[in-house]
Amino acid sequence: MHPYLGKFIPQLVEWFLARFFRPKDVILDPFMGSGTTLVQANEMNMQAIGVEISPFNCLIARVKTAKYYIAKACFEILDIEKGTALFSNALLGSASNDLSLFPEERGGFCRKSWQH
Numbered sequence: 576m577h578p579y580l581g582k583f584i585p586q587l588v589e590w591f592l593a594r595f596f597r598p599k600d601v602i603l604d605p606f607m608g609s610g611t612t613l614v615q616a617n618e619m620n621m622q623a624i625g626v627e628i629s630p631f632n633c634l635i636a637r638v639k640t641a642k643y644y645i646a647k648a649c650f651e652i653l654d655i656e657k658g659t660a661l662f663s664n665a666l667l668g669s670a671s672n673d674l675s676l677f678p679e680e681r682g683g684f685c686r687k688s689w690q691h
């Protein structure tokens with residue numbers, strides 16, 4: 576998502592969490608950074624709280640730890656992608672619409688599952 580250089584390697588966090596904590600434990604990371612520890616804790620069914628001085632890092636961590644409705648997110652990503660391709664084509668004067676990030680899903684998979 577963003578090349579945040581201060582982040583821990585998730586596997587390192589996973590090793591420590593698995594060794595010293597159990598599911599449902601509450602983890603506090605007082606120097607949260609971009610939220611690697613929080614994400615890993617959530618993946619291991621632990622509650623996690625983070626404190627961070629940088630508002631930008633807080634934003635990244637919030638995006639990484641929010642709950643998403645996957646089908647809706649997929650639909651919105653494809654919609655943004657389509658708008659970006661149209662905008663790009665208008666700038667470049669190209670008629671091509673094939674700037675797809677997820678070409679295999681262009682057949683309407685997301686749209687169908689989102690509309691169910």
Ligand SMILES: C[S@@+](CC[C@H](N)C(=O)[O-])C[C@H]1O[C@@H](n2cnc3c(N)ncnc32)[C@H](O)[C@@H]1O
Pocket residue numbers: 581582583604605606607608609610611612613626627628629632
């Ligand atoms: C090495 S990073 C932490 C990485 C993070 N624990 C992880 O899981 O990826 C250290 C972070 O501490 C933050 N920080 C430094 N001083 C702080 C303070 N006084 N209060 C809160 N956060 C602070 C920095 O902005 C930086 O993002």
